[in-house]
Amino acid sequence: MASPAPKSPEQSEKAKKYDRQLRLWGDHGQAALEAGHVCLINATGLGTEILKSIVLPGIGSFTIIDGAKVTEEDCCTNFFVDPESIGKPRAESATQLLLELNPDVKGDYVDEDVEHLLENSPDFFNNFSVVIATSLPERKLLPLAKKLWEVGVPLLFCRSYGMACSIRVQVPEHTVAESHPDSIVPDLRIDRPFPGLQAHFESVDFESLEQKDKAHSKPFWIMAKAVRDFVENEGGGCLPLCGTLPDMTAQTSRYVALQQV
Known part of the structure; x- marks a missing residue:
């Protein structure tokens, strides 16, 4: 990533x-x-x-x-x-x-x-x-x-x-997996967790979960492990960037310039 x-x-x-x-x-x-x-x-x-x-x-x-x-x-x-x-x-x-x-x-x-x-x-x-x-x-x-x-x-x-x-x-089925809420708070502090969150993380044995259900892991835990592997290796301790610019109140020229940056 x-x-x-x-x-x-x-x-x-x-x-x-x-x-x-x-x-x-x-x-x-x-x-x-x-x-x-x-x-x-x-x-x-x-x-x-x-x-x-x-x-x-x-x-x-x-x-x-x-x-x-x-x-x-x-x-x-x-x-x-x-x-x-x-x-x-x-x-x-x-x-x-x-x-x-x-x-x-x-x-x-x-x-x-x-x-x-x-x-x-x-x-x-x-x-x-x-x-x-x-x-x-x-x-x-x-x-x-x-x-x-x-x-x-x-x-x-x-x-x-x-x-x-x-x-x-x-149509047999049509699902929408992505919503656009008016306001979101994406900061989960997972790179610098507060004590309670740190304790919760340490209570989860990821290695045992992987060995217990290696072939049928739920998508969440697969993604969680991928993020951890990235941070520990090519990320150099930093979380991956999503690479997209959120919507904002701005002039089109300035918004496009930020996208290009």
Whole structure:
């Protein structure tokens, strides 16, 4: 566990671009976003607005599946088609305009109805991070939901009605392991413990715990031993640094400068 190396010019430029969201979900959250591959079924006005909201912060890639052609109605309800696209594949037109929002994002499209794709290439959906479907009738939605449930890919089905909308989520389990409390006190004094804490530490026989349950140690004790080994060896008596800068009230330029330091 060594201290992170200084950020490269490329990384610092990305930090400047995504500064606000990095403060919200950190480097690891951004990395997870950039590794994502989202599938959108039907490039409706609602569908393209959803994609816009994840293209701007830097989703890794997206694929639009839509066998429809652009109509005059689309031009009135969808910002990501234009009158020159009428009669052309809606998936192609939406993909081109969405990609203009963020050069870091990759996008592709399939000019085919999802029903035909499920019949001819059912494994096409296996490797997506999530599938988002809009304006899909039940006879097409149910086979898609069954397929995605079998392969463990989350499904979001969205429909809008004027100013109201509904969202149905299909996912076996979704857990959140990291919270962002308003205030935290991370100082546990474990490098300079007070007498009571020192006595508690000395009452725990780490060696016996390791020998007793060496193959089934809980993650906490594995991490505790790793920290101890670091402090005693390459840490030179010092605890490891996490390498991230907490959120704070500051100007963006000063915050980014601190990150680079």
